[in-house]
Amino acid sequence: MITHRLSTVLFGALHQAVPDRVPAASYAQSYVITLQTIDPDRGRQVLVEIEVGGCGALAHSDGASAQAFGMHNNSNIPIEMIEEELPLTFLGYGLRGDSGGAGRNRGGLGLWREWRIESPQAQLTTNLDRFRFPPFGLAGGEPGALSALYLIRDGERHPLPSKITNMMLRKGDVIRLETSGGGGYGDPKMRSREQVARDLRLRYISAPSATRSYGLDVPVE
Numbered sequence: 001m002i003t004h005r006l007s008t009v010l011f012g013a014l015h016q017a018v019p020d021r022v023p024a025a026s027y028a029q030s031y032v033i034t035l036q037t038i039d040p041d042r043g044r045q046v047l048v049e050i051e052v053g054g055c056g057a058l059a060h061s062d063g064a065s066a067q068a069f070g071m072h073n074n075s076n077i078p079i080e081m082i083e084e085e086l087p088l089t090f091l092g093y094g095l096r097g098d099s100g101g102a103g104r105n106r107g108g109l110g111l112w113r114e115w116r117i118e119s120p121q122a123q124l125t126t127n128l129d130r131f132r133f134p135p136f137g138l139a140g141g142e143p144g145a146l147s148a149l150y151l152i153r154d155g156e157r158h159p160l161p162s163k164i165t166n167m168m169l170r171k172g173d174v175i176r177l178e179t180s181g182g183g184g185y186g187d188p189k190m191r192s193r194e195q196v197a198r199d200l201r202l203r204y205i206s207a208p209s210a211t212r213s214y215g216l217d218v219p220v221e
Helices: 002-015 079-085 193-201 207-214
Strands: 031-039 043-051 088-095 111-117 121-127 148-153 156-159 163-170 174-178
Touching (some): 031 111
Antiparallel strands (some): 031 043
8 A cells, every 4th residue: 555655646746847747646556355255055265356446647638447557457357257156246347437536637437346245144354545535636637536335235325444354244235345536637627528528428427527627517407
């Protein structure tokens, strides 16, 4: 975690010397989640996932979305492989709208991922960050979204802390992770209407965000 964060600090300092060559802050951490399923027939099985988030925008482009950046080079485990080997079901996996910081160039999007427990019991351990301090923007750009972790049980969503050790889960529980996006670069009001409209169409941003951050009036449907 420390090396991830140090890199963003160094980028922030270098921005003062070479502002057109340094990106805004990225998610800058490793989202480590461990799920140990407990089943009388299959025994104990362990899944360790390291998720990523959004990269910071640059002076000349938007940030990359849901991409390993900085001090590691992770690739996601295919959903089909996990479901074949462990009593877990994925309910969804995709880009997280409104997670990239607004700017003339928008920060990259984080991701969301949901696991449902199919074994009688399971244990959850996490080592996460960015729950309090979002990735900063540069040159007037806005910060990316904070990370979040939830337990969804019996249809109710319960926020969880960033650091958990061996939290007991039961069959049917759903764990939802939302990772941070990158910071934006430049004044959001300078982003073209065509770019904002495209982000809306692709659901990278919502109508309220288009109005609040970019000043684009969007009809309410």
